Amino acid sequence: MTESDLTAGSEVDSYCLKCKDMTNHMVIAMTDGKIAKAQCNVCGGRHKYRAAKPSKSTKAKSSTASRAAAGVTLKEKKATAAFEALLKGRDGSESKPYAMTAIFNKNEIINHPTFGLGVVTSIIPANKIEVTFKDGVKILICVLPVSEIPEPSKAKKKKIRKAVKEAVA
Ligand SMILES: [Zn+2]
Numbered sequence: 157m158t159e160s161d162l163t164a165g166s167e168v169d170s171y172c173l174k175c176k177d178m179t180n181h182m183v184i185a186m187t188d189g190k191i192a193k194a195q196c197n198v199c200g201g202r203h204k205y206r207a208a209k210p211s212k213s214t215k216a217k218s219s220t221a222s223r224a225a226a227g228v229t230l231k232e233k234k235a236t237a238a239f240e241a242l243l244k245g246r247d248g249s250e251s252k253p254y255a256m257t258a259i260f261n262k263n264e265i266i267n268h269p270t271f272g273l274g275v276v277t278s279i280i281p282a283n284k285i286e287v288t289f290k291d292g293v294k295i296l297i298c299v300l301p302v303s304e305i306p307e308p309s310k311a312k313k314k315k316i317r318k319a320v321k322e323a324v325a
Contacts (some may be wrong), residue, residue, distance in 0.1 A: 162191060169205035173195040178209060235292040237245050242275040242288055256299040268296075 161170060162183050168191060170181040184202060191205035199261035205243050238281065243265070251267040254274075259264060264276045269288040278286035 162186065167197075168205070170194045170196070172199060172201060173206075174199045176200045177225050181205070186188055206268065232291060235288065236290050237288045239275065239288050241245060242277070243273070248273045253297065256297055258298065260298065 164186055166183045168181050168183055169178050170191075171177070172179045172181070175196060175198050177198075179199075180197040182195045182244050183191050183196060183205075184191075185191075185193040186193050193202060194205045214249060242263075246265060247281065248267070251265040251273055252260070253317045254268040260276050260279075262276055262279055266274050266276060266287060268274055268287070268289070271287075271294060274287040274289040274294070276285050277288045277293065280286060284301070285296050285298060285323055287294055287296055
């Protein structure tokens with residue numbers, strides 16, 4: 157069966173962008189012996205007839221484009237805004253590479269291999285930090301206890317006092 161044997165109402169296989177697959181279609185309109193429009197029997201979408209799957213490169217390109225066109229979710233937008241507000245006036249050059257063994261402080265800019273730049277928005281004792289990235293807030297683990305306000309420990313102070321006492325005596 158060639159394309160010219162088809163008429164409106166004929167069944168034909170066409171690529172459907174919605175189903176992202178070759179699906180059964182019904183011919184809706186013919187122009188000059190060629191299928192002008194087809195309706196997908198799976199999703200009911202009406203579109204141009206596509207005899208074959210778009211090539212991989214085109215597909216990858218279009219899926220990236222459609223994702224960009226679809227836009228980021230509201231949650232992501234909010235996260236990006238929060239991230240940008242936190243980073244305002246800072247260029248990220250002071251960023252610290254993220255490592256589980258590093259100690260982080262609040263408001264410190266970290267550089268994560270997967271999530272990119274992030275700002276430490278909260279310290280969660282004893283070994284977690286909340287970081288705001290462009291894509292959202294993530295909780296990261298630190299192996300070492302997170303640093304609180306740097307303050308000499310009581311034991312250390314006692315030791316110093318004792319040392320001073322001994323020096324005086
Ligand atoms: Zn479809």
